[in-house]
Amino acid sequence: MTADAGDAQRLTEVLRANAESLIDKWVSAVAGLLRGRSTKTELERDFREFFTALLPLVGSDGRDVGGPRFTEIRSLLEEYSRSRVRAGFTPTETASSVFSLKREVFELTQDDPSLHREVLVFSGLLDSLGLLTFESYARVREEIIREQAEQLLELTTPVVKIWEGVLAVPLVGTLDSARTQVVMEKLLESLVETGSEHAIIDITGVSAVDTQVAQHLLKTVVAARLMGAECIVSGIRPQIAQTIVALGIEFGDIVTKASLADALRHALRREGVDVVRREVG
Amino acid sequence: MPPRSGGPEELRISGDDDVVRVRQLVRTYAQQTKLSLVDQTKLVTAASELARNTLIYGGGGFARVEEISDGRRSGVRASFHDEGPGIPDLTLALADGWSSGSGLGLGLSGARRLVDEFDLDTEVGRGTVVTVVKWKR
Numbered sequence: 144m145t146a147d148a149g150d151a152q153r154l155t156e157v158l159r160a161n162a163e164s165l166i167d168k169w170v171s172a173v174a175g176l177l178r179g180r181s182t183k184t185e186l187e188r189d190f191r192e193f194f195t196a197l198l199p200l201v202g203s204d205g206r207d208v209g210g211p212r213f214t215e216i217r218s219l220l221e222e223y224s225r226s227r228v229r230a231g232f233t234p235t236e237t238a239s240s241v242f243s244l245k246r247e248v249f250e251l252t253q254d255d256p257s258l259h260r261e262v263l264v265f266s267g268l269l270d271s272l273g274l275l276t277f278e279s280y281a282r283v284r285e286e287i288i289r290e291q292a293e294q295l296l297e298l299t300t301p302v303v304k305i306w307e308g309v310l311a312v313p314l315v316g317t318l319d320s321a322r323t324q325v326v327m328e329k330l331l332e333s334l335v336e337t338g339s340e341h342a343i344i345d346i347t348g349v350s351a352v353d354t355q356v357a358q359h360l361l362k363t364v365v366a367a368r369l370m371g372a373e374c375i376v377s378g379i380r381p382q383i384a385q386t387i388v389a390l391g392i393e394f395g396d397i398v399t400k401a402s403l404a405d406a407l408r409h410a411l412r413r414e415g416v417d418v419v420r421r422e423v424g
Numbered sequence: 425m426p427p428r429s430g431g432p433e434e435l436r437i438s439g440d441d442d443v444v445r446v447r448q449l450v451r452t453y454a455q456q457t458k459l460s461l462v463d464q465t466k467l468v469t470a471a472s473e474l475a476r477n478t479l480i481y482g483g484g485g486f487a488r489v490e491e492i493s494d495g496r497r498s499g500v501r502a503s504f505h506d507e508g509p510g511i512p513d514l515t516l517a518l519a520d521g522w523s524s525g526s527g528l529g530l531g532l533s534g535a536r537r538l539v540d541e542f543d544l545d546t547e548v549g550r551g552t553v554v555t556v557v558k559w560k561r
């Protein structure tokens with residue numbers, strides 16, 4: 144449904160003439176809806192921008208909301224949704240911010256029946272724009288989840304100092320290349336920070352080692368060596384060992400140990416520490 | 425995870441995550457077919473290599489995994505399909521240590537050693553299909 148240009152223009156005039164009071168009421172309504180979680184000042188700034196971008200679009204019923212005329216308002220809405228998502232608002236609350244303008248416009252025009260048809264079209268426009276915030280919301284949620292996953296990846300990369308001069312990093316689960324890379328970089332950084340000369344990379348928890356993971360491992364070992372540190376790879380289980388051999392990967396002179404404990408014993412011996420069993424009792 | 429039939433299942437390969445997913449799917453089939461732990465690991469690792477090649481060199485594609493039987497024994501077949509540039513020199517590509525990129529060059533040759541059957545169908549400008557089979561012993 145599209146009203147003719149004349150009517151659209153009249154509604155635009157009415158909206159423009161009443162801009163201040165409309166924005167004011169709109170802000171109050173939404174501020175009430177959000178129960179103080181957004182200040183009126185913030186809302187007013189956002190809504191004023193939004194209102195200005197909206198005026199030239201009056202007359203559209205919102206079915207062309209993906210089109211070039213809507214570029215500006217789309218990016219405003221996207222920005223608005225983005226800040227809402229991050230502030231923890233629900234998608235309904237965000238979309239309601241847009242829908243709330245309807246009520247104010249209905250009230251403003253209720254005594255002028257000649258505008259009703261146009262207001263109906265306008266209402267369709269706001270519906271489309273409100274729905275856009277839902278889409279942005281979903282998109283921004285995904286962005287946030289991805290960011291958090293990346294952060295988690297770094298957090299769950301435990302490089303631990305298990306002895307003076309000895310670091311250990313247990314690798315677990317499915318190693319994709321992003322994760323292996325993060326782990327290896329973290330390990331090299333930690334070597335520098337702690338001035339350690341030994342690093343144990345324990346792969347007991349790893350389900351498969353392919354050539355890419357092996358390449359990351361090899362590069363790390365070489366880089367560590369250049370920094371004067373020695374890496375020990377421990378926990379290569381039988382099925383992994385057989386697979387590595389069949390793949391044709393050569394670990395060369397890299398020290399490998401069956402278990403983390405063996406690797407630690409080796410590192411300590413190199414550090415000049417002897418672990419001896421003493422009689423108890 | 426819902427119980428799987430042995431029928432073919434396909435997965436798109438268009439990102440790093442998909443390589444991980446393919447690996448997990450192949451592992452599920454290998455376990456269901458009751459391959460030994462060593463054979464499971466070998467097949468999963470081969471799949472990882474081939475899926476990554478599909479992604480990196482083939483520009484993406486898909487993997488198909490299924491349980492098969494030749495009447496005497498059962499096994500798992502996995503194939504990797506792309507419509508990329510194809511492989512101009514197969515001998516070179518299958519040589520240990522040769523990579524046109526910056527890899528170790530052990531993916532194709534290594535995968536071949538990890539499985540019981542290995543078939544490579546490629547045509548320059550048309551694409552590549554690599555099919556591997558691991559039989560239950």
Ligand SMILES: Nc1ncnc2c1ncn2[C@@H]1O[C@H](COP(=O)(O)OP(=O)(O)O)[C@@H](O)[C@H]1O
Pocket residue numbers: 354473477478481482506508509510511517518522523524525526527528529530531532533552
């Ligand atoms: N699906 C494919 N499409 C095109 N070329 C491929 C494909 N798979 C492998 N190749 C070529 O074969 C070479 C060897 O592959 P591979 O043994 O896996 O080693 P890498 O992945 O380390 O390069 C690659 O460098 C690439 O040139």
Ligand SMILES: [Mg+2]
Pocket residue numbers: 473476477527530531532
């Ligand atoms: Mg490869």
